[in-house]
Amino acid sequence: xxxxxxxxxxxxLAVAPTAPASLHGAVSALPVAPAASGERTPEDRGSLSCGQxxxxxxxxTVTKCSPTAPWQVRCIQAHIAANMRSAIRTADLAAIMGxxxxxxxxxxxxxxxxxxxxxxxxxxxxxxxxxxxISDDPLGQxxxxxxxxxxxxxxxxxHKMVGERPGRWRRSQAGRxx
Numbered sequence: 001x002x003x004x005x006x007x008x009x010x011x012x013l014a015v016a017p018t019a020p021a022s023l024h025g026a027v028s029a030l031p032v033a034p035a036a037s038g039e040r041t042p043e044d045r046g047s048l049s050c051g052q053x054x055x056x057x058x059x060x061t062v063t064k065c066s067p068t069a070p071w072q073v074r075c076i077q078a079h080i081a082a083n084m085r086s087a088i089r090t091a092d093l094a095a096i097m098g099x100x101x102x103x104x105x106x107x108x109x110x111x112x113x114x115x116x117x118x119x120x121x122x123x124x125x126x127x128x129x130x131x132x133x134i135s136d137d138p139l140g141q142x143x144x145x146x147x148x149x150x151x152x153x154x155x156x157x158x159h160k161m162v163g164e165r166p167g168r169w170r171r172s173q174a175g176r177x178x
Contacts (some may be wrong), residue, residue: 004109035131066112081123091127104116124157125162128148128154129169132170133173139167
């Protein structure tokens with residue numbers, strides 16, 4: 001992680017409020033209906049066959065996640081921006097935030113309207129667009145700088161998201177700006 005991004009993360013974590021002790025919500029008991037054939041006796045409860053429900057209700061835990069704070073979303077954004085050149089895994093984001101991989105996917109989907117991979121690709125394409133406008137670097141170099149595996153991969157993702165190939169987009173934007 002570059003030093004600037006590390007400083008941003010540390011600053012945001014220092015300002016962040018402490019999380020409550022009961023972070024994962026409440027537990028509720030959901031009763032299970034007894035078998036339609038009638039109540040079972042205590043003697044035969046241990047010998048349930050397939051398709052039979054136990055006579056006593058089974059308590060299930062239902063956890064509700066606490067809402068994600070704005071500083072947590074900014075922390076995710078800062079980590080992605082700082083590490084855009086390298087591979088970013090959902091598990092890495094989850095470890096940084098102290099969330100499960102499933103929760104981090106849900107947070108990104110709720111806040112950005114797409115999967116973590118789609119969000120990362122969007123951010124990479126946005127960065128390449130800025131670099132295409134301000135520099136004359138070759139497409140392969142820009143692709144590598146933004147974390148794409150190859151120029152071909154970059155070109156395909158760019159075309160899919162923008163609707164134009166990167167070289168053509170660069171030329172059309174240069175024509176508009178001159």
